Amino acid sequence: MSGDMTHDEGHGSVAVEQEHGHGVVAENPFADPGLPEHQPRLTDIDEKVARKSERIVAGLFILSALATIAFMVCYTEVPNNTATIVDFFPIGAISASNFALGLTLGVALFSMGAGAIYWARTLMTDVELPQERHLLESTPEDKAVAAAEFQQGLEDSAWKQRPLIRRTLIGAMAVLPLPALWILRDLGPLPGTTQRQTAWTAGELIINDNSISLDGTQGSGIKPEDLQVGTLVSASPAAVLTAGDNAVNMMTMSAILLVRMNPADIKSQQEIDWGYEGIVAFSKICTHVGCPVQLYEQQTHHMLCPCHQSTFDLSDNGRVVFGPAARSLPQLPITVNADGYLVAKAGFDQPVGPSFWERG
Ligand code: FES
Known part of the structure; x- marks a missing residue:
């Protein structure tokens, strides 16, 4: 038995000739269907709908920033002891501090992610583009093309045209790392206030x-x-x-x-x-x-x-x-x-x- 395979590189379809028994030729069952025709979204054709999407995205970024600030407030204001607990079905009783910190940080991260996804799905371009495979080492021409495509992506994302989204995103991203600084306090008390002092004084029994x-x-x-x-x-x-x-x-x-x-x-x-x-x-x-x-x-x-x-x-x-x-x-x-x-x-x-x- 022997076989012969050829590739049609135009649309990636494959024709297979197979000699089987007395010479039967099989058809390729996986022809490339190509890209469906692009359908514009409501936000592509109606500026009122686009502005509504913009406000939703901005609202999510603002919510993220507020939740981040709330996290820092909760870190210092909610007592960190097991005496203050919240009954949270179905988890059960948990520390009020853990509940507040988890809730606020969760809302901050979720809102940031949800805003970015909603922005991409409603306002960034949804035109499908084929991406050619290339060697890992890009040629100067490819790099130039990538830079041009990045610029195009910037245009298509409406980054310049939507200053409200741009500013609220930058604002939310700016405060998002602050909790990392805040929780440095968990590394322990400052040496000057505690490690230099014990309860021993003159006359202490x-x-x-x-x-x-x-x-x-x-x-x-x-x-x-x-x-x-x-x-x-x-x-x-x-x-x-x-x-x-x-x-x-x-x-x-x-x-x-x-x-x-x-x-x-x-x-x-x-x-x-x-x-x-x-x-x-x-x-x-x-x-x-x-x-x-x-x-x-x-x-x-x-x-x-x-x-x-x-x-x-x-x-x-x-x-x-x-x-x-x-x-x-x-x-x-x-x-x-x-x-x-x-x-x-x-x-x-x-x-x-x-x-x-x-x-x-
Ligand atoms: S703690 Fe390391 S020798 Fe005592």
Whole structure:
């Protein structure tokens, strides 16, 4: 059996001659029907209808801009907590903040897209044009043709003739990226206002974390005689008991570790002065990227961070002896009050936690 195929390149029709059995010739069943005759739309022939379409497109772009602005307002004004919720069938109860942000950003994007599609379908040209295939590397002539076609497209899109659409689109596009700047706030609080401050002040009572009641309002102070040499205790400022919703944040920033060691083991005079009878207090937040340090080795007085194995020598100003942390653990100066309970002598002398750009 053998076959022979020819192409009619005029309209892409294909004639196939096929020798089959005693020489039957088959007709090509897929002739190119060509393009149907172009039918003008109402907007092509009636300027009143075209202007109505123009106003609809402009209205959608304006709605997009308003929704974008509403997104930014909602971001700052709608409380971001689970106490304020919206019952939204069929999803169920969701945070009011999430609902408002999702709704406004959704309307902004949808209106922008709907406006562009309506503009293309009603006012841009709908004349069908064949597009020739060509090599990936365009010739200078092709580039010139493309530039000319781009210009023609600009004309056909009525970009120049419809200033209302042009201006509202530019306006909506200009405000659309703003939410990206707005939500940069989610990267965290500014270091100057929070990372430099903890709840420790002179005279602040140190309470044992293990003594804090389930509702977070009761806790016990610590006396020096409660701590034996080698003891490690997680502790917080008494202010967390009355901090309400802010208690967790406060505990996170102000968490300390109390360690009692033999005073003779302490290598630094400052550390002796800032401690009380061998009891020293250090920030519990690793200075690498902020994990809680808690693995204490009594013999060496080394404190290990479980995240990346930074190791601090608590007998030597919390100095880094191993790992990626670049700074010592900050030490909290402590003493006892008139009732014999351990209290802070002052706040930390430096920010606690990971390094940031304002810190050497
Ligand atoms: S967070 Fe502690 S070593 Fe990385």
